[in-house]
Amino acid sequence: MSQTSFDDEELFGEAASEMRETVESALADARAALPTADAVWEVEADNTLGVLNSLKGALDTGDAAAQLREAKKQFVIGQRADAFEDADDLEAEIAELEELLGDIEEAHESVSGLASTLPGLRGALEDAGEESDEDEE
Template sequence: MAQSTLEDDELFDEASDEIREDVESALEDAREALPEADDVLGVEGDNIIGVLNSLKTDLDPGDAREALREAKKWYGIGERADAFDDGFTDEAEEEVARIEDALGALEDAEESATELTDAVASLKDSL
């Protein structure tokens, strides 16, 4: 019976390591999918509407939301299985919060750029 328990413990440890790697990989994918600050700040266009449309394109989070979802899914499984040490748990939760904040800021900025684009287009039609 002891052999079976040892094997089960080893398998659990191996699975825990794989889940942690999956979380770390998905968080890295999410970070990499976020736009670079220089890309957002360096927009170009022939006129204000072109600049705003360029900005909206550069504010696209790409696959960051899906990668974050994947990280949270694997994190949730690992957390329920009590597969992580406290250090990893704290780091992962902080990174998830940072990425969620960045995604929220991108969403807010994109919404503002869309509203401003509409306002400028409306103003142009009015003048």
């Protein structure tokens, strides 16, 4: 009958390996939740507001932020516990995803701002056009 091993070093190594897998899995899930390049680039609409609304929807990051947060949380715990032999690749991927997510969120805010401003601008231009027509009469 084999004896179960509860050696601290072995358990720590196993836990560190599992933690790295958790970080890698959360990073993969975060990447999968990001919009695709085609979804952002190729939009179909009948007018500018439709394009902006379509783009705004395409720039939705879904659960990417939550997954990135989970990855970073597990990474920080593992790093502070000195559980990773080589964590440079994880750290670089986290930083890359944080930057990309920030860029997408910034673009989403810009598009949202334009989409909310455009109807008012259109109305103001229509009013200005009507006033111009009245002045010509």
